[in-house]
Amino acid sequence: MSPELAVEIGRLEKMTVDQLVAKYEVTFGEVCRSRHKRYLIRRIAWRMQAKVEGGLSDRARKTANRLAATSDARQTPPRDMSVFEKRPKPKSTKTKEPVVDPRLPPPGNWIERQYKGRMISVLVLERGFEFSGKWYRSLSAIANEVCGTNYNGFEFFKLGKKPPKGKS
Structure with a gap:
C-alpha cells in the first residue's frame, strides 16, 4: 500500500x-x-x-454475483428481486407475532457495552440481532462469541432481570 x-x-x-x-x-x-x-x-x-x-x-x-444471488445464507436481500420470484410461495399465510422481551429496546436501536477495552455494539432487529455484520438469534449467542464462553446475553449487556410472570 x-x-x-x-x-x-x-x-x-x-x-x-x-x-x-x-x-x-x-x-x-x-x-x-x-x-x-x-x-x-x-x-x-x-x-x-x-x-x-x-x-x-x-x-x-x-461469478460472485451469481453465487450471492442464489445463496440461501444472505445477510441482505439481493438487488435483483427476481431471485425471490422463482422460489415457491409459503403454504401458510399465518405469521407468528414475535415475542418481544420488555428488557429490549425497540427494533432499530443499538445496545452497547464496553468489554475488555472494546466497544460491543449490537443492533436490535425485528427478529434477532446484528453484530459485526452477522445476524444472531439471541444476545447470548453474541455474548458467547465475544467472551468465548457461555454467558447470559441479558446479563452480559446489563439489561436487568426478567420481570415475574403475570407482571409487565
Whole structure:
C-alpha cells in the first residue's frame, strides 16, 4: 500500500458518521444503509485500495454475483428481486407475532457495552440481532462469541432481570 493511500485511509478514522456516510455514497455511487462507523471505514478503505491496487476481475465479480444471488445464507436481500420470484410461495399465510422481551429496546436501536477495552455494539432487529455484520438469534449467542464462553446475553449487556410472570 502506498504511503499516500495509508494517510487517506487514516483520515477516515477522524471523520464523523455523517461524513463517512457521504463519502460512502460518493465512493460507491449508492445510498448508504448503515450508520455503523467501523463498517463504513472498512468498506470505504477496501474500495479505495481496490481502486488503487486493482479489484476483482470481471469474471470473478460475475461469478460472485451469481453465487450471492442464489445463496440461501444472505445477510441482505439481493438487488435483483427476481431471485425471490422463482422460489415457491409459503403454504401458510399465518405469521407468528414475535415475542418481544420488555428488557429490549425497540427494533432499530443499538445496545452497547464496553468489554475488555472494546466497544460491543449490537443492533436490535425485528427478529434477532446484528453484530459485526452477522445476524444472531439471541444476545447470548453474541455474548458467547465475544467472551468465548457461555454467558447470559441479558446479563452480559446489563439489561436487568426478567420481570415475574403475570407482571409487565
